[in-house]
Amino acid sequence: MLDLRVHFLEADGAAADRAAPVDVIVERRPGETIPELGLSGACYRRGLVTVTLDPDNPNFAASLANGELRKTLTHELHHSFRHAMCGYGFRLGEVLVTEGLADAFDAEINGGDGNRWNHAIPAEDWLGVIEQAELELWADAYNHSAWFFGWSSHGNPLPRWAGYSIGYHLVKAYLAANPDARPSQMTGTPAPEVIGQAWAHLKIRMTAEA
Known part of the structure; x- marks a missing residue:
């Protein structure tokens, strides 16, 4: 029935x-x-x-x-x-910013320093992962499952949750450079603005810690 x-x-x-x-x-x-x-x-x-x-x-x-x-x-x-x-995004760069903002918003509202998926890239792997992301930031297509979940039918060298980690630390770098900015006020902030201001700082900081 x-x-x-x-x-x-x-x-x-x-x-x-x-x-x-x-x-x-x-x-x-x-x-x-x-x-x-x-x-x-x-x-x-x-x-x-x-x-x-x-x-x-x-x-x-x-x-x-x-x-x-x-x-x-x-x-x-x-x-x-x-x-x-402005939408979720279709390119890797757009989605990195969207996911990074959502996790930074969680930190703004609930406190703490993100989640386990925001700290998932081993220090020694950061440079390689960031350089791979740079090549794909504005490509017309990207493998979302590989970047964010570590799923790939062809074998995946990316750490699980790599995209969440990059996005979160990218937004943190943006917020450090813009002290008056808040994730709660950035629902319409374009991804190129965040990446343009923060990517170089992210790369320097995270690779220096390796």
Whole structure:
């Protein structure tokens, strides 16, 4: 017997005087979250955020206690706001900035210095990874799974979460050069502006620490 359940999403049809309405969908999908957390998030367009939970994951309870659900929602909300302003991005450079801003927004709201995926590149690998990214920043296509998740059907030399690490430290370099800037105020800041001002500083700082 068919069990049909219809859920109406309301954010896109909200009145114009309501500021940045967002629908948040919470779903349970065992085995389809970040293994280290037991939860994950996604935002593919403005006004809609999805949070995925796996209560059976052995790390799930600790994640809830540590505020990971709040951090995930904060990250995805920044994506939603940026989708409404300038989009997620289609090129590697654009996506590095979008993801870096979302994680920097999490740090702005919730404190701390990012997440484990923002510190995933070994010091000795930074130069090679940054130089590889430079070659692909504005290419018409890039391998998102390889850069951000370490997935590649052809073998992948990139560290897992490399894109998240580059993006986060890139935005940190931009914020250091622009002390009055805040990720919460940068939902519409173009990626070329961030990369133009911060890339050289990022490369010098991170390779110097190697």
